[in-house]
Amino acid sequence: MKSGFVAVAGRPNVGKSTLVNAIAGGKVAIVSDKPQTTRRRIFGIANGDDHQLVLADLPGFQRPRDALTEHMQRTVDSAFEDVDAVLFVLDARARIGAGDRFIAERVFSLGVPVVIALNKVDRLKPGHIASQMQTGAQLGDFHALHPVSAKTGDGVGELRDELVGLLPEGPAYFARDQRTDLPVEVQIAELVREKALHLTKEEVPHALTAQVDELEERRVSATIFVETESQKQILVGKGGRMVREIGTRARPEVEALLGHQVFLELRVKARPKWRRDETMLERLGL
Numbered sequence: 001m002k003s004g005f006v007a008v009a010g011r012p013n014v015g016k017s018t019l020v021n022a023i024a025g026g027k028v029a030i031v032s033d034k035p036q037t038t039r040r041r042i043f044g045i046a047n048g049d050d051h052q053l054v055l056a057d058l059p060g061f062q063r064p065r066d067a068l069t070e071h072m073q074r075t076v077d078s079a080f081e082d083v084d085a086v087l088f089v090l091d092a093r094a095r096i097g098a099g100d101r102f103i104a105e106r107v108f109s110l111g112v113p114v115v116i117a118l119n120k121v122d123r124l125k126p127g128h129i130a131s132q133m134q135t136g137a138q139l140g141d142f143h144a145l146h147p148v149s150a151k152t153g154d155g156v157g158e159l160r161d162e163l164v165g166l167l168p169e170g171p172a173y174f175a176r177d178q179r180t181d182l183p184v185e186v187q188i189a190e191l192v193r194e195k196a197l198h199l200t201k202e203e204v205p206h207a208l209t210a211q212v213d214e215l216e217e218r219r220v221s222a223t224i225f226v227e228t229e230s231q232k233q234i235l236v237g238k239g240g241r242m243v244r245e246i247g248t249r250a251r252p253e254v255e256a257l258l259g260h261q262v263f264l265e266l267r268v269k270a271r272p273k274w275r276r277d278e279t280m281l282e283r284l285g286l
């Protein structure tokens with residue numbers, strides 16, 4: 001049996017979480033078109049007959065601006081200890097530049113194999129993919145470089161096999177039917193946050209967090225926190241329309257996760273400067 005850990009590195013928004021979901025064969029991490037969607041380390045576990053590949057999905061590399069982003073970057077930094085390989089994700093639709101080189105300096109100095117995934121190649125011209133592969137190849141002494149589309153699944157099987165091939169002999173670290181290490185309350189809070197992210201823009205997505213207050217057999221109650229009263233008004237919406245829409249979108253996924261129907265009760269609260277509040281961050285597990 002081969003088993004081990006692979007850390008997923010890359011700039012915000014390159015598609016790390018989408019790729020982890022694709023490799024794990026199910027949704028373990030939430031995804032959005034807003035940068036800084038992932039705020040904590042999330043294991044995505046890919047099980048096979050003779051292997052267990054544990055991917056550590058991570059926040060994107062960033063310059064910290066407050067306690068939250070500081071914690072996020074600390075999570076990234078510590079996630080590289082004791083991994084068997086790094087999956088370095090690049091965005092084929094963006095310019096490969098200084099941000100990627102900054103990450104390259106870090107990951108290529110770890111002394112473990114680095115596999116580069118050039119993601120989002122769906123519907124790109126072959127010539128453009130080839131030139132992005134060339135630029136990506138100059139980032140460092142990589143073990144392999146795979147053009148993939150996490151969205152369509154193109155190239156994902158080959159990438160997965162490549163990563164499994166790098167794992168040492170070892171035991172199963174998680175139950176064979178387990179796909180993530182996140183507690184179910186956190187998974188639910190994340191689903192709620194994802195739907196809220198999708199429905200908001202500008203500064204609001206960054207000011208959002210969610211927490212499950214009560215998880216009962218048929219009833220889940222959760223709070224969405226924002227930082228200001230005006231953000232709260234946006235989240236509540238006219239006559240409660242917005243928060244209802246978030247609930248409507250989140251509920252089917254919460255039900256799929258729990259395996260039965262639930263009543264999902266959402267509240268919105270303003271908690272000024274929660275992103276700078278160490279106590280609040282600790283409560284949220286961030």
Ligand SMILES: Nc1nc2c(ncn2[C@@H]2O[C@H](COP(=O)(O)OP(=O)(O)OP(=O)(O)O)[C@@H](O)[C@H]2O)c(=O)[nH]1
Nearest residue numbers: 012013014015016017018032036037038060150151
């Ligand atoms: N076209 C295309 N879009 C993709 C692909 N993979 C991810 N995306 C989109 O890219 C955006 C970011 O995806 P995420 O998976 O949240 O990116 P991330 O790197 O985890 O982002 P952070 O957690 O914020 O660092 C979303 O809108 C995805 O739908 C892909 O292969 N092709």
Ligand SMILES: [Mg+2]
Nearest residue numbers: 016017037038
């Ligand atoms: Mg992510």
